[in-house]
Amino acid sequence: MKTIDCKEIVDAVKKLCIQININMPNDVKEALVNSINDEDSMIGRRILEDILLNGQIASRKEIPMCQDTGMIVVFVEIGQDVKIINGSLSEAINEGVRLGYREGFLRKSVVKCPIRRGNTEDNTPAVIHFDIVPGNSLKIHLGAKGFGSENMSAVKMLKPSDEVKGIKDFVIETIKNAGGNPCPPIIVGVGIGGTFDKVTMLAKKALLKDLGQRHEDSYIGDLELELLKEINELGIGPQGFGGKTTALDLHIETFPTHIAGLPVAVNINCHASRHGEIIL
Amino acid sequence: MENIKIETPLTITDIDKLTVGQKVLISGVIYTARDQAHKRLYNMIIEGKELPFELKDQIIYYVGPTPASPGRVIGSAGPTTSGRMDAYTPLILEKGLKGMIGKGNRNEAVINAIKLNKAVYFAAIGGAGALISDCIVESETIAFKDLGTEAIHKLVVKDLPTIVAIDSKGNNLYELGTESYLKKDK
Numbered sequence: 001m002k003t004i005d006c007k008e009i010v011d012a013v014k015k016l017c018i019q020i021n022i023n024m025p026n027d028v029k030e031a032l033v034n035s036i037n038d039e040d041s042m043i044g045r046r047i048l049e050d051i052l053l054n055g056q057i058a059s060r061k062e063i064p065m066c067q068d069t070g071m072i073v074v075f076v077e078i079g080q081d082v083k084i085i086n087g088s089l090s091e092a093i094n095e096g097v098r099l100g101y102r103e104g105f106l107r108k109s110v111v112k113c114p115i116r117r118g119n120t121e122d123n124t125p126a127v128i129h130f131d132i133v134p135g136n137s138l139k140i141h142l143g144a145k146g147f148g149s150e151n152m153s154a155v156k157m158l159k160p161s162d163e164v165k166g167i168k169d170f171v172i173e174t175i176k177n178a179g180g181n182p183c184p185p186i187i188v189g190v191g192i193g194g195t196f197d198k199v200t201m202l203a204k205k206a207l208l209k210d211l212g213q214r215h216e217d218s219y220i221g222d223l224e225l226e227l228l229k230e231i232n233e234l235g236i237g238p239q240g241f242g243g244k245t246t247a248l249d250l251h252i253e254t255f256p257t258h259i260a261g262l263p264v265a266v267n268i269n270c271h272a273s274r275h276g277e278i279i280l
Numbered sequence: 281m282e283n284i285k286i287e288t289p290l291t292i293t294d295i296d297k298l299t300v301g302q303k304v305l306i307s308g309v310i311y312t313a314r315d316q317a318h319k320r321l322y323n324m325i326i327e328g329k330e331l332p333f334e335l336k337d338q339i340i341y342y343v344g345p346t347p348a349s350p351g352r353v354i355g356s357a358g359p360t361t362s363g364r365m366d367a368y369t370p371l372i373l374e375k376g377l378k379g380m381i382g383k384g385n386r387n388e389a390v391i392n393a394i395k396l397n398k399a400v401y402f403a404a405i406g407g408a409g410a411l412i413s414d415c416i417v418e419s420e421t422i423a424f425k426d427l428g429t430e431a432i433h434k435l436v437v438k439d440l441p442t443i444v445a446i447d448s449k450g451n452n453l454y455e456l457g458t459e460s461y462l463k464k465d466k
Binding site for chain 2: 041043046047050051053054055057058061062063064065066067068069105106107108109117119121146148151179180181183234235236237239240241242243244270271272
């Protein structure tokens with residue numbers, strides 16, 4: 001049995017909130033550099049260069065890459081041999097978010113009631129998913145999700161007879177409808193399987209993977225590459241102004257499903273893919 | 281790709297010479313307004329109330345910046361998705377607004393209002409909040425303070441980088457860019 005103090009969790013979450021908003025991840029930087037070489041639209045190249053420059057300014061001056069510093073989504077993997085002391089785990093995560101957004105001068109974008117609005121003034125609550133796993137460590141994977149891209153995401157309950165073609169058509173249609181709104185070049189998370197609720201979580205989880213990383217099942221890995229190719233053939237391009245760099249990568253997460261169903265969810269992330277993890 | 285420099289307030293001559301795809305560096309005073317501020321401006325116009333700033337020949341920037349850290353004028357300040365303002369935009373254009381800065385496509389009603397009122401829609405790079413922040417030299421909250429990040433700010437900008445996305449003739453880069461790219465590709 002390992003004990004972890006809530007204070008440690010608060011501090012780690014606070015630092016992570018600030019760090020991910022300021023520093024462009026290395027895999028995104030690399031993917032952007034590669035796409036500049038491949039892009040043949042002149043406006044597109046220029047935009048990709050400006051996005052990279054933006055990342056440099058943000059880390060040098062320690063200000064957020066994007067003004068939409070997002071709503072915090074957390075995936076927690078808690079070892080069953082871990083004991084949390086001096087408070088509740090959820091409250092510790094929210095306290096970390098609260099402090100990070102205040103001390104890091106990040107934008108508080110969360111409203112209390114979705115209909116009546118009214119800012120909570122501290123960017124909480126975070127959306128937290130818990131998973132209990134074997135072992136004695138606590139893994140907190142945290143993403144700051146902007147809503148320019150979140151708003152363009154979609155879910156659909158397909159029929160089994162729709163098969164892989166139905167999945168592809170739905171993914172492509174979603175990206176087409178999104179156009180320039182989610183700040184392309186985008187990163188696409190696709191969930192397939194499970195239930196209505198599970199599939200959207202899978203799509204979100206798919207966004208946590210490193211760019212370039214393929215699904216361990218090569219059938220799914222090939223489908224990722226096929227979809228990525230088709231998306232980049234849509235011509236949407238950086239910011240929607242035309243070009244071949246519409247998506248930097250696409251990841252799929254699957255889960256077994258019911259004999260009668262084929263749920264599919266598409267979660268879109270912008271180029272400022274902000275996420276990071278800590279293990280305590 | 282040549283940069284065109286323009287100063288606010290916009291003149292008819294400025295607007296006439298702008299065409300889609302041009303890179304424009306904007307300097308001068310611009311006003312921020314996003315979702316809630318637009319709703320309020322719209323209702324004030326309907327109710328015949330006096331607006332917090334004169335719309336004539338001005339530019340509105342759709343942005344909700346992060347708080348300024350010590351020593352900075354403003355925080356990260358990239359554009360938000362313009363489509364959410366579409367419901368309010370035609371009326372605001374009718375009242376004299378000449379330019380908008382945001383990101384993403386506009387609906388048909390807005391494009392028609394842009395043509396009718398000889399206005400222009402500029403796109404800034406979505407997510408380039410740090411880069412744009414460096415072009416903002418002054419910032420002052422002038423209305424709707426209670427809205428926090430959504431309040432109306434009067435900004436003074438120097439060479440804010442944008443691209444003409446919809447020009448006064450209604451040419452739309454979000455359609456033309458993709459089409460011309462696909463044609464070239466085939």
